[in-house]
Amino acid sequence: MKRKFLASPYIVWMMIFIVVPMLMIVYYAFTQDGSFSVENMVRAFGELPMTALWRSLYMAFISTVICIILGYPAAMCLCSKNLKRKSLILVLYMVPMWMNFLLRTYAWAVILERTGIINTFLASVGLPPQKLLYTDGAVILGMVYNFLPFMIMPIHSSLSKIDPMLIEAAEDLGANRARVFTRVTLPLSFPGIVSGITMVFMPAASTFAISQLMGNNTQQLFGEMVEQQFRTLYNYNYGSALSLVLLALMLLSMAIMRKFDKNGEGAALL
Amino acid sequence: MNKKIALVLVLVLVLPALLGLTACGSKKPVLHVYNWEDYIDPAVIDMFEEEYGVTVKYSAFTTNEDMFALLQSGATSYDVIFPSDYIIERMIAEDLIAEIDYSLLPNFEHIAPEFASGVGYDPEAKYSVPYMWGTVGILYNTTMVSEPITSWEVLWDPQYDDNILMLDSIRDSLGITLKYLGYSLNSRDAAELEEAKLALIDQKEYVLSYVVDQGKDKMVRGEAAMAVVWSGDAAYAMAQNPDLDYVIPEEGSNIWVDAMVIPANSENQELAHAFIDFMCRPDIAQMNAEYIGYSSPNATAVANMDSAISGDERFYPSPEVIANCEYFHDLGDDLDMYNEMWSEIKSGATGN
Numbered sequence: 283m284k285r286k287f288l289a290s291p292y293i294v295w296m297m298i299f300i301v302v303p304m305l306m307i308v309y310y311a312f313t314q315d316g317s318f319s320v321e322n323m324v325r326a327f328g329e330l331p332m333t334a335l336w337r338s339l340y341m342a343f344i345s346t347v348i349c350i351i352l353g354y355p356a357a358m359c360l361c362s363k364n365l366k367r368k369s370l371i372l373v374l375y376m377v378p379m380w381m382n383f384l385l386r387t388y389a390w391a392v393i394l395e396r397t398g399i400i401n402t403f404l405a406s407v408g409l410p411p412q413k414l415l416y417t418d419g420a421v422i423l424g425m426v427y428n429f430l431p432f433m434i435m436p437i438h439s440s441l442s443k444i445d446p447m448l449i450e451a452a453e454d455l456g457a458n459r460a461r462v463f464t465r466v467t468l469p470l471s472f473p474g475i476v477s478g479i480t481m482v483f484m485p486a487a488s489t490f491a492i493s494q495l496m497g498n499n500t501q502q503l504f505g506e507m508v509e510q511q512f513r514t515l516y517n518y519n520y521g522s523a524l525s526l527v528l529l530a531l532m533l534l535s536m537a538i539m540r541k542f543d544k545n546g547e548g549a550a551l552l
Numbered sequence: 553m554n555k556k557i558a559l560v561l562v563l564v565l566v567l568p569a570l571l572g573l574t575a576c577g578s579k580k581p582v583l584h585v586y587n588w589e590d591y592i593d594p595a596v597i598d599m600f601e602e603e604y605g606v607t608v609k610y611s612a613f614t615t616n617e618d619m620f621a622l623l624q625s626g627a628t629s630y631d632v633i634f635p636s637d638y639i640i641e642r643m644i645a646e647d648l649i650a651e652i653d654y655s656l657l658p659n660f661e662h663i664a665p666e667f668a669s670g671v672g673y674d675p676e677a678k679y680s681v682p683y684m685w686g687t688v689g690i691l692y693n694t695t696m697v698s699e700p701i702t703s704w705e706v707l708w709d710p711q712y713d714d715n716i717l718m719l720d721s722i723r724d725s726l727g728i729t730l731k732y733l734g735y736s737l738n739s740r741d742a743a744e745l746e747e748a749k750l751a752l753i754d755q756k757e758y759v760l761s762y763v764v765d766q767g768k769d770k771m772v773r774g775e776a777a778m779a780v781v782w783s784g785d786a787a788y789a790m791a792q793n794p795d796l797d798y799v800i801p802e803e804g805s806n807i808w809v810d811a812m813v814i815p816a817n818s819e820n821q822e823l824a825h826a827f828i829d830f831m832c833r834p835d836i837a838q839m840n841a842e843y844i845g846y847s848s849p850n851a852t853a854v855a856n857m858d859s860a861i862s863g864d865e866r867f868y869p870s871p872e873v874i875a876n877c878e879y880f881h882d883l884g885d886d887l888d889m890y891n892e893m894w895s896e897i898k899s900g901a902t903g904n
């Protein structure tokens with residue numbers, strides 16, 4: 283009873299800033315000039331937005347896979363008993379997140395530019411300049427860089443909860459290190475991976491700022507389409523219909539996460 | 553340790569509140585001004601405060617769209633705003649701005665007649681007072697472009713493959729393409745727009761990137777041979793890098809004006825008029841124009857300027873060049889057609 287009372291400020295906050303705006307999106311998505319219409323929803327599933335959506339999902343998928351490949355070993359490192367100065371390394375993971383992500387992305391653009399640090403170095407050793415920025419690869423780099431901590435943290439938290447005695451038991455019973463990993467560590471850290479995936483995949487799929495700063499912008503991402511509807515075209519109805527598609531995807535991915543994540547690990551992080 | 557942090561937090565939270573209170577305590581009238589980021593000589597504000605014994609609360613926006621959204625929400629009470637032409641047209645249509653009493657503006661006579669007599673966005677000259685103006689053109693790096701640029705056609709020249717920066721802005725990019733093809737940049741003709749769309753799709757393989765704010769800085773750093781920019785940004789970039797030059801292509805271009813308006817819900821319209829009049833005073837207009845480097849519509853101020861500035865055809869083009877340029881108009885529902893074209897341009901698989 284007392285606990286519920288403590289949650290009430292957040293519940294009020296959530297109602298005003300999360301639930302009400304979502305209802306407004308639904309309202310706008312299904313109306314046109316104030317009356318009910320499915321026209322915008324039909325348009326949101328048309329060829330153009332779907333092309334952009336697939337492109338967004340594809341880029342987000344690659345970024346997520348890279349984040350797992352980079353993030354899982356990093357999280358294991360952070361959990362290892364032999365690691366000295368663990369808190370310092372954790373702080374180093376967190377520090378970039380305290381800086382505005384637009385600034386960090388701008389910095390990447392300056393590093394990768396034709397006249398940037400890398401190409402200046404290449405030129406000084408006599409190598410031809412490379413086109414590093416203005417490519418899909420640069421956009422994926424930007425996504426991985428910005429979202430990697432969101433992959434490492436949940437994996438780290440689920441790894442650190444594994445009872446070391448389970449691993450010792452497996453070793454005592456004759457499992458080699460690879461087998462301990464595949465049969466004990468990996469399955470037990472699965473909830474962390476799943477919540478990491480949802481926390482990386484959806485922001486990556488809906489981003490517009492990273493691609494605007496690092497890509498060549500000749501092909502739109504879904505997030506850019508949504509942004510454009512609201513900021514330059516004032517088409518709140520179509521913009522909301524597009525957002526609703528993303529929102530539905532997000533709820534779907536959260537439902538999938540729930541299924542895997544029975545310990546409520548990700549829920550605590552979200 | 554924790555106590556110290558708590559103390560710091562308390563100070564951080566309480567101090568601004570206290571400062572806020574002292575500001576409210578003064579009895580001077582307050583004028584709320586809402587202008588573009590870095591778009592005024594700060595000394596001008598101090599001078600106005602001193603001469604009129606008032607306090608100016610100055611805030612800044614970065615895009616017309618942000619400003620418009622905030623104003624439309626009705627949650628603000630600014631007294632003077634500095635929007636661009638096409639958004640003024642929209643604000644007039646939505647009754648967001650008040651008519652200006654020009655009898656309160658003795659210095660309005662200094663505004664050049666071609667700007668004072670009402671242009672496209674405010675045809676009867678009832679709602680706005682021009683502040684700065686400019687064009688859209690090509691900013692190019694003379695070390696990377698050998699021939700003289702005269703036409704928009706250069707943006708389709710394979711020689712500059714991967715060396716062209718376009719504006720990531722629907723109206724501007726489609727607008728200059730329409731101009732290149734010999735049409736109006738306010739065209740509502742589906743066939744003309746289709747032609748512009750195909751031209752932009754063809755162009756994609758040569759474009760290094762579509763950019764907005766980053767374009768001018770990239771040009772300063774020598775990232776690309778040329779970029780489509782607003783003349784004000786061109787002046788800024790050229791001051792930073794002497795290799796850069798700016799041209800208004802011969803097919804004509806967009807001409808734009810940022811003007812001062814008084815929102816309908818302003819609580820201090822009299823002082824707002826005084827501020828606008830102050831901005832029209834030739835010495836003040838000259839200070840602002842020289843500080844921000846944009847072109848001033850104030851004829852007296854321009855006449856007083858160094859002829860190296862006022863005689864520069866790139867930023868004070870001849871009347872013939874201006875006559876060849878068009879203002880953007882608010883397209884209303886036809887903007888959807890532009891939007892659809894833009895999505896098609898950006899969804900194609902071509903490009904590099």
